Amino acid sequence: MANSWSNWSGFVKAAPKLVATPADAGELVDLVRSAPGPLRVVGAGHSFTPLVQTDGTIVSLEKIEGLVGHEAAANRARVRAGTRLGALTRILQDIGQGLPNMGDIDRQAIGGALGTATHGSGTTLGAYHTQLETVQLVDGRGTLREFSRASDRDMIHATGVALGAFGVLTEVAMNNIAAYRLRRRKWVLPVGDMLRDFETMMAAHRSAEFYYIPFAGYVQFIASDLSDKPTTARPTEDDEEGLATLRKLRTILRWLPSLRRALIKGAVKKVPSEDYVQDWLNVYASDRRTKFNEMEYHLPYEEGPKALAEIIALTEKHFPEVYFPMEVRSVAPDEFWLSPFHKRLTCSIAIHHDAANDPLPFMRAAEPIFRRYGGRPHWGKMHSLKASDFRKLYPRWDDAMAVRRDIDPENRFVSPYMAGLFGIQQ
Numbered sequence: 001m002a003n004s005w006s007n008w009s010g011f012v013k014a015a016p017k018l019v020a021t022p023a024d025a026g027e028l029v030d031l032v033r034s035a036p037g038p039l040r041v042v043g044a045g046h047s048f049t050p051l052v053q054t055d056g057t058i059v060s061l062e063k064i065e066g067l068v069g070h071e072a073a074a075n076r077a078r079v080r081a082g083t084r085l086g087a088l089t090r091i092l093q094d095i096g097q098g099l100p101n102m103g104d105i106d107r108q109a110i111g112g113a114l115g116t117a118t119h120g121s122g123t124t125l126g127a128y129h130t131q132l133e134t135v136q137l138v139d140g141r142g143t144l145r146e147f148s149r150a151s152d153r154d155m156i157h158a159t160g161v162a163l164g165a166f167g168v169l170t171e172v173a174m175n176n177i178a179a180y181r182l183r184r185r186k187w188v189l190p191v192g193d194m195l196r197d198f199e200t201m202m203a204a205h206r207s208a209e210f211y212y213i214p215f216a217g218y219v220q221f222i223a224s225d226l227s228d229k230p231t232t233a234r235p236t237e238d239d240e241e242g243l244a245t246l247r248k249l250r251t252i253l254r255w256l257p258s259l260r261r262a263l264i265k266g267a268v269k270k271v272p273s274e275d276y277v278q279d280w281l282n283v284y285a286s287d288r289r290t291k292f293n294e295m296e297y298h299l300p301y302e303e304g305p306k307a308l309a310e311i312i313a314l315t316e317k318h319f320p321e322v323y324f325p326m327e328v329r330s331v332a333p334d335e336f337w338l339s340p341f342h343k344r345l346t347c348s349i350a351i352h353h354d355a356a357n358d359p360l361p362f363m364r365a366a367e368p369i370f371r372r373y374g375g376r377p378h379w380g381k382m383h384s385l386k387a388s389d390f391r392k393l394y395p396r397w398d399d400a401m402a403v404r405r406d407i408d409p410e411n412r413f414v415s416p417y418m419a420g421l422f423g424i425q426q
Helices: 025-034 085-094 110-115 153-159 191-196 198-203 239-252 257-269 301-318 360-372 387-393 397-407 416-422
Strands: 018-020 039-042 057-060 067-071 076-080 132-138 144-148 168-175 181-190 207-212 218-226 274-279 292-300 326-331 346-354
Touching (some): 025 057, 025 132, 039 110, 076 085, 132 153, 153 397, 181 191, 191 218, 191 301, 198 207, 292 301, 301 346, 301 360, 346 360, 387 397, 387 416
Parallel strands (some): 039 057
Antiparallel strands (some): 076 168, 132 144, 132 168, 181 218, 181 274, 207 218, 292 346, 326 346
């Protein structure tokens, strides 16, 4: 009898023959050698694409978690791949280390966050995979292999962003920084000003991002900078209450768009500013309980404002049912072969739609805009691209595919969805 599985939003579902939770690398090796294929790996299920979907075996890494060891002088820590980011932040703080940057959700497993190029924001700050020093994985033959930056730089760059298709991560060593504090500020400004001054404002802070609420005409800008000041209280989050209000206004005032716009604009203008200092692990992440589906594209940095202006116009003209904020961030370039940030400074734009609604019409309408500006999709967010598209977007695509074939020659990790991504005939 088949098992059932779904991702966090409930949009992606699977009925695998087996859902396995190995306790250690030894059990994982046995699974890769003998479990019904295709094998797909799941962390916390926070991807919105069918990366995990299979009728074979879903392998959960939830038991392969925790700290393996650390090097204090190098600010380096080795952890198991199933460790959730929230737990990882506490582990690192306890040993005097910190992640240089984070996204705004800490529920993902570090293995999944690495495999999909998950990131925070900052023009000089890379995604999680740029911290990799060592990668340990089980390949498609069930062999435990390890690569290090010092001796296997190409393999680190090939497998650092791997979508769970270049082997199953078991452990990673990450280069961190000494634990630190951040001053976090948030304020509201007109969207026109933000688009005009985009490059200046995003580069003026260690980490900067902003949210645009559809029909508001204003953005909430968030800046984080290093601080040696004493900690102060973090303001109480009201994001969930704000989403509930936006949903209510959408529903009640669907046929009165001008009133809806006026009310949203007035409410956003009155959002109080924030200014506090906290230890790094108490700053980045926010509570996300309202479920959604998401598309995120990574654009050449200078194209971000133009693309966002078009996305806003599309949304407000044709998709009045959308009420979730749009999130805009920046990411530093890197050398990883399948990284969406490969060799270019990036502006990332994420759009969201309530999980209770069909997201496809909105996402399908927005995607051509992102693509027209040279966007590369987030591997874990909704998109429609295939291998022929990716070959044009990634200069090292063929090299990465050659490494994948070496690691998994029998395609143990290749589901029908992955075959479409990689151009593999099944």
